[in-house]
Ligand SMILES: [Zn+2]
């Protein structure tokens with residue numbers, strides 16, 4: 001093992017950074033089983049180190065002596081967050097191609113100052129439309145119809161490129177298309193609505209009267225999938241097969257199906273995802289009903305206009321109502337209880353067997 005492989009496997013981010021800055025070869029695979037530093041990063045379960053290796057130019061397709069890629073190795077040991085990071089990687093260089101005028105054009109497709117903000121959105125592994133709109137909102141350069149038009153055009157081209165490249169990447173194509181649809185939606189709200197993106201956020205979050213289910217969001221995501229321009233792809237057909245028979249309001253939601261297909265995230269465990277933005281590891285909850293969890297106070301505030309209609313009926317009979325809900329830290333044992341007593345990681349991690357690829361050695 002090279003020092004970089006050691007540092008990656010042991011989860012030492014600072015050491016990885018130092019070694020890379022000093023020219024460590026990120027794609028070296030002279031390890032006795034052909035492992036790369038990216039494989040060790042994936043095995044370590046550290047998403048920051050996995051991203052660092054990818055940013056440094058780690059190749060995703062290299063395989064070890066048993067023919068497995070880094071993503072497959074990470075999946076084998078149950079490090080699904082690292083699998084997600086690897087599967088969603090898209091190099092900045094590939095996007096920057098569009099920041100230079102091509103052929104007879106005098107203007108680039110994408111103004112260079114938009115490359116950073118757009119790349120951040122492309123790299124998101126949380127595909128909740130609320131989260132994506134929040135990402136747009138926090139980038140002043142993107143909150144502009146002209147900029148959004150440029151970005152959504154580039155997303156369309158990237159989608160086309162992913163379908164037409166030598167080995168078609170349907171997953172990435174669908175992701176580019178979906179993100180482009182969300183950007184387009186932002187564009188239309190910016191142009192036509194008074195309070196612009198806030199109004200889009202409220203539309204996405206508003207629950208229907210009967211059960212609080214956000215049906216606008218469900219219909220929007222279904223619509224994005226339906227508009228995917230390459231009807232012959234397997235991925236589209238699979239998505240449609242999974243979603244079409246489900247009545248709106250029932251499980252699985254279009255978001256859950258899409259998210260699983262694009263990021264490889266396993267089934268959603270209730271009580272672990274922010275009900276507003278879908279961020280994983282939400283550890284705060286409404287102190288009144290104790291039924292919904294959030295990642296932050298900001299997300300709770302955003303959701304309150306619609307949650308307040310349901311909060312009462314979700315409360316325990318004897319819980320005392322207060323004027324405003326407070327956030328309460330979710331205790332570790334409550335979190336496990338919310339997951340049905342079985343944290344997902346334990347269920348999906350295969351037992352160590354003598355078959356399978358060799359384990360990395362120290
Ligand atoms: Zn949130």
Ligand SMILES: [Zn+2]
Nearest residue numbers: 286288289311
């Ligand atoms: Zn509540």
